[in-house]
Amino acid sequence: MLLAVDRDGDPQLIAGTGQLLLQASPRVWLRLDEATRRYWWGAPRWSEAAVQRLSRGESSPLGLTVAAFHPNGRVREAAVAQLAEVHDTLAVSALTLRASDWVPRIRDRARAALEPRLTEPPGVPVAAAAIALALRERRQGRWLADRVETAFSEGPVELLTAALAASDRRTRRAAHLTALAAGRLDLTQMLHAAEHDSDLLIRIRCAEAAVRTATVAGTVDLVRPLLSSGTAMVRAEAVHVLAREGDVTPAVSALTDRNPTVREVAQAVLRRAGADPLEHYRRLVMTSRPRPGAIAGLGETGTAEDAGLIAPWLDHPQIRGRAEAVRALHRLGAADPDALFPMLTDPSGAVTRQITRALRPWASRLDLPRLRELLTVGNPQHIRTAAYRLLHQRDTWTRLLIDLELVADPSPPMRNRALSDIKSWLTHEAATAYSMPQDRTADALAQHLCEAEDALGPDLVRRLRFHLGLTRRSGA
Incomplete structure (x- = not known):
C-alpha cells in the first residue's frame, strides 16, 4: 500500500498516510520495515520508479521513508542522506530505524542526523524514543536508546514532560524510571x-x-x-x-x-503495635455480612477452632465471600467434605475451583455416580471441569475411563483436556504403572477404547492397549 501511495503521488493521500504512520506503534514500524524490504524484490517496476524519484530529489517525506526500507544498502543510504535534511517527524521515525541498520555507513549517517534532534522541541525526540526503545535489544540498537534515556535524564523539562505523558508504554516507563534515578x-x-x-x-x-x-x-x-x-x-x-x-x-x-x-x-x-489481628478478624466475621477479606484474614491468622465462625459464610451472598470461606476452611485444615460436596453446583467458577482444591484429599471417597452426573454435557462448563478434576484424582483407571469418554465430547475444552491428559499419562506415567486393570474395569476400558478409536487415532490406541494390557483381550 505504501508503495502504491508513494507511486500515485496524490498529495492528500500522501499526507493522510503520513499521519497514520505517525500514530503507528513501534511494532508496526518494525514490521513495516521488514515487510516492505521483502516486498521490494517482488515489485521491480515500483522499486525502480521510487529510486528514480529519489535520485532526482523528488521524493516526499513518505517516499523517503519508504525508500529507507529498501533492501539495497545504497538506496537506503541515499534516502537517509535526504531524510537528514527534512525537518519532519516522519523523517525522525525513519532515521531512528536506520540508526540500528546493519550497514555501518547507513547507521552512522542516521545517527549523525538524529543526535542534534534529541534537543529539539519535545515531539521530535519523543517520536524517536518509542521506536528507539523497541530496538534496544537489536545488535546495534542500544546506541540510540541510551541517547534517548540521557535526554530524559539531562534534557529540557519540556521533553521529559512530553515523554512522561507519551502513549507508548516503553517511552513512559523509560522516562519515569530515568527521571526517578536522576531526581527530576x-x-x-x-x-x-x-x-x-x-x-x-x-x-x-x-x-x-x-x-x-x-x-x-x-x-x-x-x-x-x-x-x-x-x-x-x-x-x-x-x-x-x-x-x-x-x-x-x-x-x-x-x-x-x-x-x-x-x-x-x-x-x-x-503485631508490631502490640495488637492481635486474629481478634480483629474474629469480631469482623461475626458481623451480619463480613467482607470477603475478613473471612480470608481469619483463615490466614486463625486455627481450626475458628472453623465454626467461617462455615456459616459458605452461603455468603458474594462470590468472593463464598470462595474465601472455602479457602479459609481448607487453609485451617477444617474443610468438611460433606458440607463442600453439594457446593460443586455453585454458579461461580471461582467458588468451584476452591471447592475442588479443598476436596482433592477426599477424591477417592466422593460420590462417584454424582460426580459422573455433574460431568454430563448439560451442566455448565465450570461444574463439569470441577467434576473432571475430582474424578481425575480418584485413581488411574477412573481417570483414563473419564478421559476416553471425553475425547469425543461436544465441548472443545473438555475434549482437549482429556486428549492432553491421555498423552501426558502415556509420556510420563504409563511406563511405571506396574499394575493392570482387572475384570470389569479392564472390560470398560477396552470398550471405551474401541468407541474412542476415531478420536484418538491408531497410534494412541495401540499405545494405550499395550500399556493397559488389553492387547490379548482385543485380539480374542
Whole structure:
C-alpha cells in the first residue's frame, strides 16, 4: 500500500498516510520495515520508479521513508542522506530505524542526523524514543536508546514532560524510571503516576519513590491517597510507611483488603503495635455480612477452632465471600467434605475451583455416580471441569475411563483436556504403572477404547492397549 501511495503521488493521500504512520506503534514500524524490504524484490517496476524519484530529489517525506526500507544498502543510504535534511517527524521515525541498520555507513549517517534532534522541541525526540526503545535489544540498537534515556535524564523539562505523558508504554516507563534515578520528579508527579499510570512497574516504582521522598521531607501524610490505589503493592507501601510514622489506623482498615499482600502487611503492623489481628478478624466475621477479606484474614491468622465462625459464610451472598470461606476452611485444615460436596453446583467458577482444591484429599471417597452426573454435557462448563478434576484424582483407571469418554465430547475444552491428559499419562506415567486393570474395569476400558478409536487415532490406541494390557483381550 505504501508503495502504491508513494507511486500515485496524490498529495492528500500522501499526507493522510503520513499521519497514520505517525500514530503507528513501534511494532508496526518494525514490521513495516521488514515487510516492505521483502516486498521490494517482488515489485521491480515500483522499486525502480521510487529510486528514480529519489535520485532526482523528488521524493516526499513518505517516499523517503519508504525508500529507507529498501533492501539495497545504497538506496537506503541515499534516502537517509535526504531524510537528514527534512525537518519532519516522519523523517525522525525513519532515521531512528536506520540508526540500528546493519550497514555501518547507513547507521552512522542516521545517527549523525538524529543526535542534534534529541534537543529539539519535545515531539521530535519523543517520536524517536518509542521506536528507539523497541530496538534496544537489536545488535546495534542500544546506541540510540541510551541517547534517548540521557535526554530524559539531562534534557529540557519540556521533553521529559512530553515523554512522561507519551502513549507508548516503553517511552513512559523509560522516562519515569530515568527521571526517578536522576531526581527530576517532584512528589506531586510521583503520586500522580503511582495512582493513575496504566503501567504496573511505573505505579510501583513511583509509589516507592513517593514514600521515600515524603519520609525525608516529613510530609508522610501526603501519601494517604495511595491507600485507595488500584495496585496492591502501592496500597501495601502506603500502609507500611504510615504505620512507621505511628499511624496504624490505615493498617486496621487494610486487614480486610482484597489482596493477601496488603493484608499481610496490615497484620504485621498490628503485631508490631502490640495488637492481635486474629481478634480483629474474629469480631469482623461475626458481623451480619463480613467482607470477603475478613473471612480470608481469619483463615490466614486463625486455627481450626475458628472453623465454626467461617462455615456459616459458605452461603455468603458474594462470590468472593463464598470462595474465601472455602479457602479459609481448607487453609485451617477444617474443610468438611460433606458440607463442600453439594457446593460443586455453585454458579461461580471461582467458588468451584476452591471447592475442588479443598476436596482433592477426599477424591477417592466422593460420590462417584454424582460426580459422573455433574460431568454430563448439560451442566455448565465450570461444574463439569470441577467434576473432571475430582474424578481425575480418584485413581488411574477412573481417570483414563473419564478421559476416553471425553475425547469425543461436544465441548472443545473438555475434549482437549482429556486428549492432553491421555498423552501426558502415556509420556510420563504409563511406563511405571506396574499394575493392570482387572475384570470389569479392564472390560470398560477396552470398550471405551474401541468407541474412542476415531478420536484418538491408531497410534494412541495401540499405545494405550499395550500399556493397559488389553492387547490379548482385543485380539480374542
